[in-house]
Amino acid sequence: MEAGALKRTPLYDAHVEAGAKLVDFSGWEMPVEYAGIRSEHEEVRTGCGVFDVSHMGEVESEGPGAGELLQRLLTNDISELEVGAAIYSCVCREDAGVLDDVFTYRLADKHFLTVTNASNHDKVLAWFERHAGDFDARVSDHLESYAMLAVQGPKAREVVGSLAQGELPARHRIADMNLGTGDALVCGTGYTGEDGVEVLVPPDEAAALWEQLVLAGATPAGLGARDTLRMEVNYCLYGNELSEERTPIEAALDWALVDGSGFIGEERCAEQMREGTEELLAPFVIDGEGIARQGNPVKLGDEAVGEVTSGTLSPSLGKGIGMAYVRTDLAEPGTEVEIDVRGRRRAARIGKRPLYKPAG
Amino acid sequence: MAEASYPDDLRYHPEHDWARIEGDTAVFGVTWFAQDALGEVVFFDPPGLGTEVAKDSTYAEVESVKAVSDVYAPLSGEITEVNEQAKDKPELINTDPYGEGWMVKVELSDPSEAAALLDAESYKKLLDS
Numbered sequence: 001m002e003a004g005a006l007k008r009t010p011l012y013d014a015h016v017e018a019g020a021k022l023v024d025f026s027g028w029e030m031p032v033e034y035a036g037i038r039s040e041h042e043e044v045r046t047g048c049g050v051f052d053v054s055h056m057g058e059v060e061s062e063g064p065g066a067g068e069l070l071q072r073l074l075t076n077d078i079s080e081l082e083v084g085a086a087i088y089s090c091v092c093r094e095d096a097g098v099l100d101d102v103f104t105y106r107l108a109d110k111h112f113l114t115v116t117n118a119s120n121h122d123k124v125l126a127w128f129e130r131h132a133g134d135f136d137a138r139v140s141d142h143l144e145s146y147a148m149l150a151v152q153g154p155k156a157r158e159v160v161g162s163l164a165q166g167e168l169p170a171r172h173r174i175a176d177m178n179l180g181t182g183d184a185l186v187c188g189t190g191y192t193g194e195d196g197v198e199v200l201v202p203p204d205e206a207a208a209l210w211e212q213l214v215l216a217g218a219t220p221a222g223l224g225a226r227d228t229l230r231m232e233v234n235y236c237l238y239g240n241e242l243s244e245e246r247t248p249i250e251a252a253l254d255w256a257l258v259d260g261s262g263f264i265g266e267e268r269c270a271e272q273m274r275e276g277t278e279e280l281l282a283p284f285v286i287d288g289e290g291i292a293r294q295g296n297p298v299k300l301g302d303e304a305v306g307e308v309t310s311g312t313l314s315p316s317l318g319k320g321i322g323m324a325y326v327r328t329d330l331a332e333p334g335t336e337v338e339i340d341v342r343g344r345r346r347a348a349r350i351g352k353r354p355l356y357k358p359a360g
Numbered sequence: 361m362a363e364a365s366y367p368d369d370l371r372y373h374p375e376h377d378w379a380r381i382e383g384d385t386a387v388f389g390v391t392w393f394a395q396d397a398l399g400e401v402v403f404f405d406p407p408g409l410g411t412e413v414a415k416d417s418t419y420a421e422v423e424s425v426k427a428v429s430d431v432y433a434p435l436s437g438e439i440t441e442v443n444e445q446a447k448d449k450p451e452l453i454n455t456d457p458y459g460e461g462w463m464v465k466v467e468l469s470d471p472s473e474a475a476a477l478l479d480a481e482s483y484k485k486l487l488d489s
Contacts, residue, residue: 021399036400037425224399224426291403291423313402313425342421342428 009054010147010206018220026119028055031222040225041315044192045358048153049221050213053198054206057121058142059128061112065135070112072264073131074104075248075257081106086172086189088256090248091124092265096272097244098251100124101236103189105174113142113185113200117238131264146185147206149199151218152229154359156196159216160186168197181208191226193233193358228312232356234283234323240294240309241281241323249273250325251281252353279306280331283351286320286339290346297340298324298348305330308339316356326350364392367458371474372483373416373434378458381474386435389462390422390453393487399424401450406442406464413437413466415473420463422453431463435473441465 006029015022020031031052033040043049061069070078074089081087083106091099100120105113116124121143128139151160157168160179164186169175171188178184185200201209214220227237236242241251247265248257249272257263259270286292291313298306311322330337333352338345370378376394380387395401403423413419418430419439443462446452453461478486 021396032426033399038400228425289403291428293428313423315425 007055009052010203011052011054011210014207014210015052015220020220020222023223025223026055026117028118030055031220033222033224034220037222037224037228038315040219040221041228043219044153044194044221044225044229045316046154048151048155048159048196048218049192049225050210050218051150051152051221051223051226052147052210053150054147054203055118056148057116057118057125058146058200059114059116059121059125060140060142061114061128061132061137062140063110063135063137065137066110066112069128069132069135069137069139070104070114071262072135073128074102074114075253075261075263075265075269077258077261078104078112079261083107083109084169084174086174086187090242090253090256091127092248092263092269093244094264094268096247096249096265096268098238098242098246098248099127099244101238101242101253101256103187105185105187107174115148120238145202146200147203149201149206149209149213150190150192150196150226151199151213152190152192152194152196152221154195155217156194159213159218160197160199162216163212171195179209180212181205184209191235192229193235193354193356194229227310228315231310231312231321231323232314232316233354233358236281237310246325247272247277250277250279277328279325280328281309281323282326282331283323283353283355284321284337284339284348285317285351285355286346286348288347290339290341290344291320292322292324292339292341292346292348296342298326299338299340299345300330305337314356320346320348321351321355364396365458366392366480366484368480370458370480371434371477372480373432373477374483374486375416375432377432377434379434379474379477381435381468381471384468384471385440385465386437386468387462387465388431388434389457390431391483392457394429395454395457395461398422398429399426401453404446404450404453404463406447407439409439409442411439413439413464415476422450433466434477435466435468436470437466437468439464440467
């Protein structure tokens with residue numbers, strides 16, 4: 001894709017000024033790193049980092065039947081979601097293949113906001129629209145209405161709190177607040193395993209908020225660190241761990257679905273929960289040399305028993321880590337396997353989630 | 361090093377490798393562009409001494425937090441020396457790609473191959489295109 005064809009967030013100029021290295025991420029020109037992945041990673045684990053995640057999409061669902069619509073579209077139990085709360089779900093096809101994994105916020109009794117992955121936004125919006133007709137609900141695209149900043153780390157609440165009037169929302173709660181730059185929707189969510197918030201603001205407010213956060217002590221962090229942080233705590237990334245070819249059960253996301261809630265894909269998930277799956281997603285650690293990468297085969301002797309979905313050098317653990325789909329009987333912590341890393345066998349063992357436990 | 365640089369005394373390969381040629385021997389490394397694209401190098405895996413390398417073929421791997429990358433031989437020959445310091449401190453490939461971050465020293469089998477490499481000006485043009 002030509003550089004000129006890439007979309008830019010309202011923070012593009014701020015990234016360039018901060019010396020970011022920009023890359024094409026799902027059609028967006030996004031900062032992959034500023035000072036370096038490892039130092040940004042460390043900052044989020046020990047202090048406070050701020051990420052531009054404005055490429056993520058937003059879909060709002062409103063109307064008398066909005067709750068019922070989302071109960072059908074999302075794997076988690078929306079009927080139990082309180083106003084002002086947030087919940088993680090998958091969006092599945094009838095055969096339980098994962099269309100996206102999303103956070104949904106209940107803004108009001110009949111008004112919801114769902115945050116989509118950039119690469120899936122159009123697909124999810126069309127899926128929501130297609131089903132809205134069966135319920136008394138309206139679905140609308142709000143990708144252009146919001147910029148999104150993730151402020152993460154043990155000091156994130158202190159940093160954001162210094163700009164806020166009043167208390168920040170607790171984990172998995174949301175609040176309308178003013179952070180000194182205008183209206184903001186502050187959400188107690190994140191993708192790093194650390195405490196912190198994600199903030200949705202109108203695009204024209206984003207640059208001022210970014211500047212205020214940096215002045216208050218947040219370090220700009222890029223998508224590179226975001227990836228290593230989420231891998232250490234074993235969060236799924238769509239396109240790596242999740243796809244339409246995988247179900248939430250195979251991805252070990254059974255905690256994000258409620259059997260009996262009536263979601264699309266429920267029957268297949270229930271069947272897999274009953275009968276088990278051929279493969280299961282599992283985290284792994286390489287204690288010796290070597291860094292596994294997406295696509296590397298997992299081996300038991302000469303037998304191929306799985307494939308790596310994500311792999312990196314863990315900045316916190318100083319070892320190669322990652323996740324892989326492996327034969328279900330091998331997905332137990334402690335199981336020893338080998339990973340074929342570009343022709344070299346590396347001894348790996350299946351680990352326990354999360355591979356890294358944040359200090360907080 | 362923070363700023364891009366491409367010294368005039370080196371010859372460049374389009375796969376972002378350089379050669380410092382001295383008679384029948386040469387030192388190989390990767391260019392500023394290559395290390396910048398890769399990000400912080402965490403692992404450098406050179407071949408053993410005596411390994412034959414062929415022009416345009418891969419001879420080593422460098423790995424950053426986010427990706428692994430092949431290193432291409434700009435010329436053919438036999439490895440006579442490996443930068444052990446860069447194995448222990450791979451960040452030298454980022455901080456000093458043309459100096460302490462060199463990779464291997466090679467006894468050239470056909471020094472005339474050098475005619476096919478780019479000078480600094482041509483390599484910079486390639487990067488801009």
